[in-house]
Amino acid sequence: MREKPDVRTIASIGYTVSVGNQATRQGINVLVVDDEESQRAPLAAMISGWGFNVETAPDGQEALEKLETFSANVIITDLMMPRMDGFELMKRLGAEGNMPPAIVLTAFGNIETAIETIHDLGAFWFMEKPIQPAALRVLLERAAQQSSLAEEAERLHRQLSYSGVLVDMVGTSRQMQQVFTIIQQVAPSKAAVLVVGESGTGKELVARAIHQLSPRKTAPFVAINCAAMPETLMESELFGYEKGAFTGALERRAGCFELAQHGTLLLDELAEMPSGTQAKLLRVLEDSRLRRLGGKSEISIDVRVIAATNRTLDDALKKGDLREDLFYRLNVFQIQLAPLRQRLDDLPILTETLLNNLNRKHSCKVTSVTPEVMEAFRKYNWPGNVRELRNVLERAVIMAGEGPIQMAHLPYDFGVSVGSRPPAQVFEPENVRLPVGTTVAEAEKALIQLTLQHTKNNKTRAAEILGISLKTLFNKLKEYGSSDTAEATA
Ligand SMILES: Nc1ncnc2c1ncn2[C@@H]1O[C@H](COP(=O)(O)OP(=O)(O)OP(=O)(O)O)[C@@H](O)[C@H]1O
Ligand SMILES: [Mg+2]
Numbered sequence: 313m314r315e316k317p318d319v320r321t322i323a324s325i326g327y328t329v330s331v332g333n334q335a336t337r338q339g340i341n342v343l344v345v346d347d348e349e350s351q352r353a354p355l356a357a358m359i360s361g362w363g364f365n366v367e368t369a370p371d372g373q374e375a376l377e378k379l380e381t382f383s384a385n386v387i388i389t390d391l392m393m394p395r396m397d398g399f400e401l402m403k404r405l406g407a408e409g410n411m412p413p414a415i416v417l418t419a420f421g422n423i424e425t426a427i428e429t430i431h432d433l434g435a436f437w438f439m440e441k442p443i444q445p446a447a448l449r450v451l452l453e454r455a456a457q458q459s460s461l462a463e464e465a466e467r468l469h470r471q472l473s474y475s476g477v478l479v480d481m482v483g484t485s486r487q488m489q490q491v492f493t494i495i496q497q498v499a500p501s502k503a504a505v506l507v508v509g510e511s512g513t514g515k516e517l518v519a520r521a522i523h524q525l526s527p528r529k530t531a532p533f534v535a536i537n538c539a540a541m542p543e544t545l546m547e548s549e550l551f552g553y554e555k556g557a558f559t560g561a562l563e564r565r566a567g568c569f570e571l572a573q574h575g576t577l578l579l580d581e582l583a584e585m586p587s588g589t590q591a592k593l594l595r596v597l598e599d600s601r602l603r604r605l606g607g608k609s610e611i612s613i614d615v616r617v618i619a620a621t622n623r624t625l626d627d628a629l630k631k632g633d634l635r636e637d638l639f640y641r642l643n644v645f646q647i648q649l650a651p652l653r654q655r656l657d658d659l660p661i662l663t664e665t666l667l668n669n670l671n672r673k674h675s676c677k678v679t680s681v682t683p684e685v686m687e688a689f690r691k692y693n694w695p696g697n698v699r700e701l702r703n704v705l706e707r708a709v710i711m712a713g714e715g716p717i718q719m720a721h722l723p724y725d726f727g728v729s730v731g732s733r734p735p736a737q738v739f740e741p742e743n744v745r746l747p748v749g750t751t752v753a754e755a756e757k758a759l760i761q762l763t764l765q766h767t768k769n770n771k772t773r774a775a776e777i778l779g780i781s782l783k784t785l786f787n788k789l790k791e792y793g794s795s796d797t798a799e800a801t802a
Contacts, residue, residue, distance in 0.1 A: 340456045343384040344368045345375045345401065346417070347393040355388070355443070362449060364456075372396025376404060384412050385459040386436075386452060391418040406502050413455035415448070417441055469496060469525065479521040481514060482665045485655035491518065494647055499525035504597070504642045506582075507620040509649030512699030515620040516578065518647055523576040528616060531575030536568045539584035546589050548605050551596070557606025569602055572615045582619040582642070583628040590635045597641055617642065652694040652701065659689050659701075666702050667717075670709040677714040685717055688726065711781055723779045760788055 342364045346352040352368050360366040367382045369375035373396040375389070387405075391398035398416060405411040413436035436458065437451050469478065473492040476484040483489070498505055499522045507515045516535065523533045536549060544558070552567030568577055579585070585593070596602045597617060601610040619642045621628060628634040652658065663686070667678055681689070694700055708721035750758075760778065767773040775785040 339365070340386070340459075341365045341367070341382060341384045342452065343375060343378060343382060343387045343389075345370075345372065345387065345389040345393070345398065347371055347390060351390075351441075358445060359388075359448075359452065362452070364452065372398065372401030372404070375401055379405075386455040387412055387414040388448075388452075389414060389416055391416060408501060408503075411500065413437075413458050415439055415451055415455060417443065466496065476661050479517075479524045481517050481521055482661045483655070483658045484661050485650075485657040487650040487655045488658055491647055491649065494645065495521050496525060498522060498645045500527060502616050503644045504616070505618045505645045505647060506625075506639075506643045507618060507647045507649065508625060509620075509622065510651045510697055511622045512697035513622075513649035513651060514698055515622070515649060516580065518649065519576070519578040519618040519620060522618060523616075526576065526616065528575050532572050533576050533578070534568050534572040535578040535580055537580045538589075539581040543586040543589055546586060547592065550589070550593065551602050551604055552607075553605035554607045557604070561606065564604070567602075567604065569596065569613050569615055570611065574614050576616045576618060579617060579619040581621060582638075583621045583623045583634045587632070587635060590638045594635070594638045594641055597638075652697040653692075656690050659686065662698060662701060663689070663705065666705050667709065670702075670706050674706075674709055676709050676712070678709045678712050679714075679716050681708075681717040682719070684719055685722065688719065688722065692726070707779065720776065724777050756788070757792055760785070760792075 342359055344352055344356045344359065344366060345368070346355065347370050349370070352370065356366045356368045364386075367378055367384075369378050371393045372389075375387070376396070389398040389401060396404075398418075402411065402414060402416075405414075415437045417439050418441065436455050439448065439451070472478065473489070473496065476482050476488075478492045478495060481488070481492070483491070495518060505519075505522060507518050509515050519535070520533060523529060538546065541549070548557075548561075548565070548567065550567050550569060552565050552570055553561050555561060555563050579593075596613070600614065601612050603610050621634070623633070625634070625639070629636060629639060652662075663681055667680070670676065671678055689701070696703070704722060704726065705717070707723065708717040711721045712718070760774070763774045763777050764771070767777065771785055772782055775782045778785065780788075
């Protein structure tokens with residue numbers, strides 16, 4: 313598409329600007345999609361004359377085929393076309409996460425179509441025919457700029473993710489690098505994502521990263537936990553209700569879908585959602601519409617859904633806890649988070665990042681962990697994954713205050729199972745039998761007293777076993793009114 317445009321043809325359909333401006337936009341690819349040859353060819357010629365690289369397609373179907381080899385920075389598309397129209401084309405590109413800025417042209421322009429294309433389909437701009445060339449040119453320049461900004465942002469994210477950072481997530485292991493790649497691939501689209509991983513592996517963080525890297529980032533991110541919620545409550549939380557829908561519905565309330573309008577909704581612990589609600593959820597996802605409980609009319613929703621579960625999918629499907637039809641609807645992309653014990657290479661960068669955050673939170677100056685601690689971390693099984701690592705580090709940061717974290721700052725029985733520490737002393741059962749009705753404070757007091765008996769009143773040793781600082785132990789004793797709070801029998 314480099315031949316000199318024919319000024320006559322262009323003028324004959326109403327374009328008035330001169331063409332043939334010398335290439336200033338080399339390297340910017342524009343795809344023009346229009347079924348009418350008499351419109352498409354001169355439009356392409358004009359744009360080419362402005363220095364853009366132009367390709368054309370007569371309908372959405374051919375546009376998709378062309379895009380396999382031609383990477384468009386901007387798409388200009390007609391709406392009404394045979395085979396595949398402009399709406400469908402944009403929907404497909406959006407779902408694949410491949411949508412460059414798109415300028416939609418239509419001869420039947422009205423404000424509703426404009427809003428629909430821009431909001432629902434993510435079009436960059438809407439332009440009525442006959443086209444004003446000067447306006448089109450400004451738009452093209454802007455769209456190209458947006459495209460290059462997006463590319464620049466993507467390049468930066470990719471560069472950072474290679475060094476182990478993506479939004480708030482860190483990880484240098486092969487598994488986390490793969491997760492970062494998928495997040496970056498799926499984020500721009502509206503496609504549903506299913507995040508699977510043990511408790512504390514970072515599922516919510518993945519959902520937030522996808523939202524942050526998506527065009528929806530300025531709209532809300534809403535998370536709802538589907539566990540332990542009765543069916544009616546779950547449904548009113550999800551879909552909202554009208555005043556008087558049930559006893560106690562004193563006024564209309566928006567549900568999570570509405571709150572997340574144009575943004576992202578995280579359905580956490582999806583497999584725990586009652587089966588009836590799962591069926592209703594599926595219908596809402598299929599139709600992109602919902603009715604509030606007790607409501608008469610339907611509301612159109614534009615929400616990207618991310619679901620998370622810590623169950624293994626096989627098990628949840630086999631037991632019928634997760635409906636198969638819903639699973640297929642949500643499993644467009646699946647992100648598996650490996651347990652921490654299977655990606656020990658992440659330990660150094662996770663430790664460093666978490667220490668930084670915890671230092672800030674507790675105004676501490678902990679520098680690192682000793683090699684011995686890191687070794688204990690590598691040997692440990694981490695059933696609670698990154699959340700457990702964070703908790704272990706938080707306790708250690710508070711105990712250490714500054715300098716490196718040492719073995720003594722870890723819980724007394726940390727890593728016992730791997731033999732890095734002596735096994736915990738087991739108290740005689742008759743000494744620790746606590747009747748139901750014992751308060752936490754009473755249990756804590758009993759445990760402290762028992763431990764002191766066990767260490768023959770050696771408080772330093774007792775504090776170590778209890779996993780608290782000597783100062784905390786003294787404070788507790790003071791609370792209990794013990795007489796010997798001043799002397800440490802170290
Ligand atoms: N890759 C990571 N980088 C930094 N922090 C992380 C990472 N993964 C998890 N975390 C931290 O670990 C904690 C748990 O993460 P998150 O809540 O996302 O886990 P989850 O899988 O949703 O857990 P659950 O199944 O219990 O809901 C959070 O404090 C989070 O910030
Ligand atoms: Mg979670």
